[in-house]
Amino acid sequence: MGVVAVIPARGGSKSVPYKNLHPLGGKPLLAWPIETALATDSIDRVIVSTDDEKIAAAAQSHGAEIHWRPPELATDTALVIDTIRHLYRQLTERGTADDIMVLLEATAPFRTPELVGRCIDRMVAENLDSIATFNEASVNPERTWRLVDDMPVPFIEGAVPWKPRQLLTPAYQLNGAVYAFRPHLLPSDSPSILFGRMGAEVIPADELVDIDHQKDFIIADAILRSRTGA
Numbered sequence: 001m002g003v004v005a006v007i008p009a010r011g012g013s014k015s016v017p018y019k020n021l022h023p024l025g026g027k028p029l030l031a032w033p034i035e036t037a038l039a040t041d042s043i044d045r046v047i048v049s050t051d052d053e054k055i056a057a058a059a060q061s062h063g064a065e066i067h068w069r070p071p072e073l074a075t076d077t078a079l080v081i082d083t084i085r086h087l088y089r090q091l092t093e094r095g096t097a098d099d100i101m102v103l104l105e106a107t108a109p110f111r112t113p114e115l116v117g118r119c120i121d122r123m124v125a126e127n128l129d130s131i132a133t134f135n136e137a138s139v140n141p142e143r144t145w146r147l148v149d150d151m152p153v154p155f156i157e158g159a160v161p162w163k164p165r166q167l168l169t170p171a172y173q174l175n176g177a178v179y180a181f182r183p184h185l186l187p188s189d190s191p192s193i194l195f196g197r198m199g200a201e202v203i204p205a206d207e208l209v210d211i212d213h214q215k216d217f218i219i220a221d222a223i224l225r226s227r228t229g230a
Helices: 031-038 053-061 080-094 114-127 213-230
Strands: 003-010 045-050 065-068 102-105 128-138 145-148 151-154 172-181 198-202
Touching: 003 031, 003 080, 031 045, 031 114, 045 053, 045 080, 053 065, 080 102, 102 114, 114 128, 114 172, 114 198, 172 198
Parallel strands: 003 045, 003 102, 045 065, 128 198
Antiparallel strands: 102 172, 128 172, 145 151
8 A cells, every 4th residue: 555645835825935845943944844754654756735835845855756836826815626636647647656644844843753644544453444633623613703783692502602621522623633534435525635434643732833923933943942942
């Protein structure tokens, strides 16, 4: 059973220009998922999907193959799943498609090879079509509100926002660290990467940092320094 890691990395980031090449811990952000994928025993190959020459050069220097995506799949509004479909079609046409794809976005640099491996192992052992990583929701839905004519109303009808934490219904959120799926079963008309027989790998929220803005790099660097004692 072949497993390929796919890392989307377009060049047009606006929150942080060239975010995928921004340094974190002495190496570009893009290097983190590549190195994690290469260190995961069950992954056979690593592909970076990009539209940018600089990102392609950095990806290759760290050991990844390159998938060139067309301009329409590199816009702010383009969906990752459409890039995945484009890549899978190309791999299928070349006869090099794998049984399982693992999506590793560069914005979650602190995932580990062990975590990636667990997701792949569960797919095989439990005969899953897809699996993703989750953590406990930062705000329980029972404590959220909406405004109706400027008046606050519980977002979930009948919910009691003041209920003790221990009595709240457990809620979880996707964190984007790992998605693994069988690409030949990808739905053709849905934006979801979770489909079919799905699994959830629940991890502590403090194990991850989601990189989106410049302040997130500052937080990530501080975490790295605390881990190394630098």
